[in-house]
Amino acid sequence: MLSNFGNTLLFLNLLLGVLIIYFSVGEFQNSKITISKKIYQLCLFQITFVIISFLTLITAFIISDFSIITVYQNSHSLKPLLYKISGTWGNHEGSLLLWVIILTIFSFFFLIYSKNHQKNYRIISLIIQNILILGFLFFLIFNSNPFSIIAPTPKEGLGLNPILQDPALAIHPPLLYIGFVGSSIYFSAAMSSLITNYSGKLFAQSIKNWVLISWSFQTLGILAGSIWAYYELGWGGFWFWDPVENASLLPWFAMSALLHSIMVLEKRNQLYFWVIILCLLTFILSVTGTFLVRSGILNSVHTFANDPSRGLYILIFLSLMIFASVFLFFNKFKNSNYGFYSNSRETFILINNWFMIFYLITILLGTIYPIFTEVLTDYKVSVGPPFYNTVIIPIVVLFLFFMSIGPRIKWIKNKSYNLNLLFKILLASILINFLITYFFNSYSFLSNFIIISALFLIISSLLDLNKSFKKKEINSSRVTSHLAFGFLILFIGLNHNFSLEEDFNLKLGEKKKFDNYSIEFTDLKLKDFENYKAVIGKFQINNLKKNLNQFLYPEIRIYDNPKTITYEASIRSSFLKDYYITMSNVDRSDYYNIKFQKKPFMMWIWISAIFISLGGFLRLFHNAKKNY
Amino acid sequence: MLTKKVQKRVSFLSLLLISLVIAVFFILKSLTNNILYFKSPTDIQLNQDIVLSKKMRVGGMVKKNSININDKAINFIITDFKNELFVSYSGTVPNLFSEGKGVVAEGILKDKNFFIADRILAKHDEKYMPPELKNIIKKNVK
Numbered sequence A: 001m002l003s004n005f006g007n008t009l010l011f012l013n014l015l016l017g018v019l020i021i022y023f024s025v026g027e028f029q030n031s032k033i034t035i036s037k038k039i040y041q042l043c044l045f046q047i048t049f050v051i052i053s054f055l056t057l058i059t060a061f062i063i064s065d066f067s068i069i070t071v072y073q074n075s076h077s078l079k080p081l082l083y084k085i086s087g088t089w090g091n092h093e094g095s096l097l098l099w100v101i102i103l104t105i106f107s108f109f110f111l112i113y114s115k116n117h118q119k120n121y122r123i124i125s126l127i128i129q130n131i132l133i134l135g136f137l138f139f140l141i142f143n144s145n146p147f148s149i150i151a152p153t154p155k156e157g158l159g160l161n162p163i164l165q166d167p168a169l170a171i172h173p174p175l176l177y178i179g180f181v182g183s184s185i186y187f188s189a190a191m192s193s194l195i196t197n198y199s200g201k202l203f204a205q206s207i208k209n210w211v212l213i214s215w216s217f218q219t220l221g222i223l224a225g226s227i228w229a230y231y232e233l234g235w236g237g238f239w240f241w242d243p244v245e246n247a248s249l250l251p252w253f254a255m256s257a258l259l260h261s262i263m264v265l266e267k268r269n270q271l272y273f274w275v276i277i278l279c280l281l282t283f284i285l286s287v288t289g290t291f292l293v294r295s296g297i298l299n300s301v302h303t304f305a306n307d308p309s310r311g312l313y314i315l316i317f318l319s320l321m322i323f324a325s326v327f328l329f330f331n332k333f334k335n336s337n338y339g340f341y342s343n344s345r346e347t348f349i350l351i352n353n354w355f356m357i358f359y360l361i362t363i364l365l366g367t368i369y370p371i372f373t374e375v376l377t378d379y380k381v382s383v384g385p386p387f388y389n390t391v392i393i394p395i396v397v398l399f400l401f402f403m404s405i406g407p408r409i410k411w412i413k414n415k416s417y418n419l420n421l422l423f424k425i426l427l428a429s430i431l432i433n434f435l436i437t438y439f440f441n442s443y444s445f446l447s448n449f450i451i452i453s454a455l456f457l458i459i460s461s462l463l464d465l466n467k468s469f470k471k472k473e474i475n476s477s478r479v480t481s482h483l484a485f486g487f488l489i490l491f492i493g494l495n496h497n498f499s500l501e502e503d504f505n506l507k508l509g510e511k512k513k514f515d516n517y518s519i520e521f522t523d524l525k526l527k528d529f530e531n532y533k534a535v536i537g538k539f540q541i542n543n544l545k546k547n548l549n550q551f552l553y554p555e556i557r558i559y560d561n562p563k564t565i566t567y568e569a570s571i572r573s574s575f576l577k578d579y580y581i582t583m584s585n586v587d588r589s590d591y592y593n594i595k596f597q598k599k600p601f602m603m604w605i606w607i608s609a610i611f612i613s614l615g616g617f618l619r620l621f622h623n624a625k626k627n628y
Numbered sequence B: 001m002l003t004k005k006v007q008k009r010v011s012f013l014s015l016l017l018i019s020l021v022i023a024v025f026f027i028l029k030s031l032t033n034n035i036l037y038f039k040s041p042t043d044i045q046l047n048q049d050i051v052l053s054k055k056m057r058v059g060g061m062v063k064k065n066s067i068n069i070n071d072k073a074i075n076f077i078i079t080d081f082k083n084e085l086f087v088s089y090s091g092t093v094p095n096l097f098s099e100g101k102g103v104v105a106e107g108i109l110k111d112k113n114f115f116i117a118d119r120i121l122a123k124h125d126e127k128y129m130p131p132e133l134k135n136i137i138k139k140n141v142k
Helices: A002-029 A037-062 A069-074 A081-086 A092-113 A119-142 A167-182 A184-196 A200-232 A243-268 A272-295 A308-332 A345-377 A385-408 A419-439 A445-470 A477-498 A602-627 B004-034 B041-046 B131-140
Strands: A381-383 A500-506 A511-514 A517-528 A532-543 A548-552 A555-559 A564-568 A570-573 A577-585 A592-600 B035-039 B056-062 B074-079 B084-089 B102-111 B114-120
Touching (some): A002 A119, A037 A081, A037 A092, A069 A092, A081 A167, A092 A119, A092 A167, A092 A184, A119 A308, A167 A184, A184 A272, A200 A243, A200 A602, A243 A272, A243 A345, A272 A345, A385 A477, A477 A602, A532 A577, A548 A570, A548 A577, A564 A577, B004 B035, B035 B041, B041 B056, B041 B084, B084 B102
Parallel strands (some): B084 B114
Antiparallel strands (some): A517 A532, A555 A564, A570 A577, B056 B102, B074 B084, B102 B114
16 A cells, blocks of 8 residues: 555656656746746656655554565664654665755755745756756666565564664664755756856855765764764774765765865855766765775775665666766866955965875775775785875874965965964974873873864964954854864764774673773673563673773673664763773683773764854855845 | 966976875885785695784684683684694683684794684674685585
8 A cells, every 4th residue: 555655646746747848848948047837846746756755655564564575674663763854864765865855855845945046957957957856766766676575464573673773873774864865956946047157146145055964964974973883883983984984985075075165166256167076976886885884895994785786876866867967077178267366355265175085085996996906816805994094194284284374365465474372282292292291191192283283273273263253244154064074073083993893702700901991700691672682791890990890781682573683882972972882601611701982072073063054054054044 | 488377386286196106106115015914724734925913804714622721711613624723822712613613713823733813803694604714614615
């Protein structure tokens, strides 16, 4: 029943997409300056139908309609409600439907909120966006249909992988999708801008809010994924430079570059073609990431259900997109005059873009390098954290300094440098760094530079914040993001240097001592829960010097459907540090395998990342207020 | 003759380009220094020019009844059904680490029969197998 209903809606959507394109083409003959009502209505139908079809799928998950394959494979009637719902997008088919929905929503709202822009530009953007929608809809219906049925109807579902049954991972895909699927709208707009020659400031104004939305959500999405990895994977880290993680970071760098250079286009009417490249690149990278992840070409610690036929379809679609955008770009490319002074805000934004592209290339090369070596030399290799750490970290130091100075430079031509002030800030940063190493612990040569440059950015942003408060400027979005970025790097640096990690094996009742810590394995209990059994350990942690006495309770969970064992870390978070224990059992032995970690400032890393994206939302809010 | 303005622009653009080329060169250089090769126990036995001190990944199955644990380390044997490799590891094992199941270990070789791992890779899914491992098993188990 639900399956037929959902399928009908999807086919209706296919039809609507074609109709929208058909009538949009017809609009060119129409000499009115506004787009006719008909198209608005069609788009309204389109968005309504696609949302209803998604709600249908969610309903199927909630009522556990196992006649639908997707539900059968990814749900179970005993699962908590939240994870029944999040199971909807926790699988390939459902997430692809989410993909189509976001394409459609962005298409609709772009149409509504671009009313004061040229008609042709809007129409062609709509057509291109609908071509994208149709492409993905075809893929959805004919290759990965979420409403496919299975006969006879199974009595019970296979269940969702327990590791995905988690609040952070429940919101992770929607956030990330708003981010990188949202970038489709400025892909379409950029193509349209090339076709209609609707360029310059007006073009920048029409897409800047969409860039902000996608960037802010992408930041939050990456954060949710990291938090999940931190407490679910049991390594205590939050970033592993895994291909799947890199795939989400690549469009983020392109977006960040775009976010900055679009200001130059808006304010100075320059860098038009560069902005276009970034618009096209962002969405292309998003689709590339999806291709790499879903096709199973890359070996990743994260699992996605892989299927070569999916990969092939996305690859064909991706090639068409790249071909069309490159073709159009070189057709329209004109050598334009870049006449700005080297000492100006514009130059510093270009420097930012240089860094963003550098990081992007680094991560892209690191991610796809294994594919090339395997094809060319038949060697199987993997690129791990050491590569990224050696290439990226030293460059961050330079980047942070430029990031501090850039916002102080004036547009067009900067007249005076306040070298005196910069020097004072530098001295203060070095002093604080010295105090940290003196009172706590010294760290590596490079870490000193990282901490100093992060402090430099923080202090200079704080001064800016103070100045804008004095002037009663409400728009402090840029300062918020930059300040938060400084804190992010600072806390990551401190966290990296002051973490304590110890791996050992213990039997029940035994005690392990190291440094000032002693850890005692005091108890082991078996407990039944709604959809799993848990073996819960009890560990007493003492710090002899600091009078610390804490209990932590890591678990080994045994899920029935699907049959899986997971290790749940026990984390005691506080403002200053996290204590972290994971416990695992080993075959034919009384020993339990224990990992103990002390991770300082973890909470502040999350908070910093939230504030980075908050800056984006603040700017969005500010822009919206200006327009009314 | 080029005007001064054009000259400035050309030098600016070429500076940008050169810096990018240099950057990519360094990226590639450190890439070749930092890659990890994936080998099976048989690869290690057959390979003459293996660098012992270089980090690598080894994959295969955990041999039945081979896991042996004490308070410091977990010792086990990785087999690809032709050759075997002793592994010593101290650290946490992922939840799907078990006898008779696939495993990927990262670390350095002490000699051709003994491997010191500093990481055992986690896989989320019991049905999932790294593509490399699948190939090895396909080759050896018929």
